[in-house]
Amino acid sequence: MTLNVRQFLQALSQGLGWTYFLLWSVSFYPQLIHNQRRRATSGFSLDFALLNVLGLSAYTVFNGGLLFSPVIRAQYAQRHPQSPEPPVHLNDFFYALHGTIICLLIYSQFQWPVLWKFESQNQTQRKPSILTVVLLSGCFGLVAVEVTGLLYFPQLHSQQWLDVLYTIGNIKVFLTAIKYTPQAWMNYCHRSTKGFCMIAVLMDFTGGMLSLIQLIIDTSLQADWSGAQGNATKLVLGNLTIFFDVILMVQHYCLYSRKSRSIIVQPSEHDPLLRAEDDI
Numbered sequence: 001m002t003l004n005v006r007q008f009l010q011a012l013s014q015g016l017g018w019t020y021f022l023l024w025s026v027s028f029y030p031q032l033i034h035n036q037r038r039r040a041t042s043g044f045s046l047d048f049a050l051l052n053v054l055g056l057s058a059y060t061v062f063n064g065g066l067l068f069s070p071v072i073r074a075q076y077a078q079r080h081p082q083s084p085e086p087p088v089h090l091n092d093f094f095y096a097l098h099g100t101i102i103c104l105l106i107y108s109q110f111q112w113p114v115l116w117k118f119e120s121q122n123q124t125q126r127k128p129s130i131l132t133v134v135l136l137s138g139c140f141g142l143v144a145v146e147v148t149g150l151l152y153f154p155q156l157h158s159q160q161w162l163d164v165l166y167t168i169g170n171i172k173v174f175l176t177a178i179k180y181t182p183q184a185w186m187n188y189c190h191r192s193t194k195g196f197c198m199i200a201v202l203m204d205f206t207g208g209m210l211s212l213i214q215l216i217i218d219t220s221l222q223a224d225w226s227g228a229q230g231n232a233t234k235l236v237l238g239n240l241t242i243f244f245d246v247i248l249m250v251q252h253y254c255l256y257s258r259k260s261r262s263i264i265v266q267p268s269e270h271d272p273l274l275r276a277e278d279d280i
Helices: 001-026 029-038 046-068 069-079 090-111 128-152 161-190 197-221 226-230 231-257
Strands: none
Touching: 001 069, 001 090, 029 090, 029 231, 046 069, 046 090, 069 161, 069 231, 128 161, 128 197, 161 231, 197 231
């Protein structure tokens, strides 16, 4: 690979990284704004919102560890001598941190609707399912056990801090694999995606594609495809994001396209051109 080609691919990788960072970052806002305009969270799954908060928190810790921890970076370089630099960028960390904050705001729309001047929500909408609570408790418990083993029983614990970080990354992958399920199930039960903002899904889908392309470029530049395995979290996340986004798009645009949109009425001269409750 010539120097010019390498420089071009490095610049392309950086450009793709910041592009999907912007897409994924902006994709959190449409649902937040959509709920605010409707003064309600109906049609949007609380379990989905809660799993998103924990998943992005885990992703923040994962990226932060690979970027800023000298101990974890040294352990990573020891395991991947041919590509000692973790294929994680600063935009990955800021994306996860920013997403965590926005998802916490969305979650607050469920828990404290009065602060957002929403209509009164019934008790079922404001409480996560028992299964979600059990899953979240299990994730916290798993990390707590590994950290306790490293701190207090190192002679009995063969793992390193990098392994704990991989566990946290795997939690993010696991939550991504299941977090869409409550929303897809809600759409199925209602036979509609009304209340769920599809702009976010379209941005999420595009960002997932760019993330995978960037990872392929980074590993090819290092001439060592084990780098993709070293950051399997990013690889799996990109594929899962695309897979579930396609499911939601099929529900919205194919299966429930009519019920997902507001009933069409004859507009009067006093009606606004765009209604706050219309879905895209």
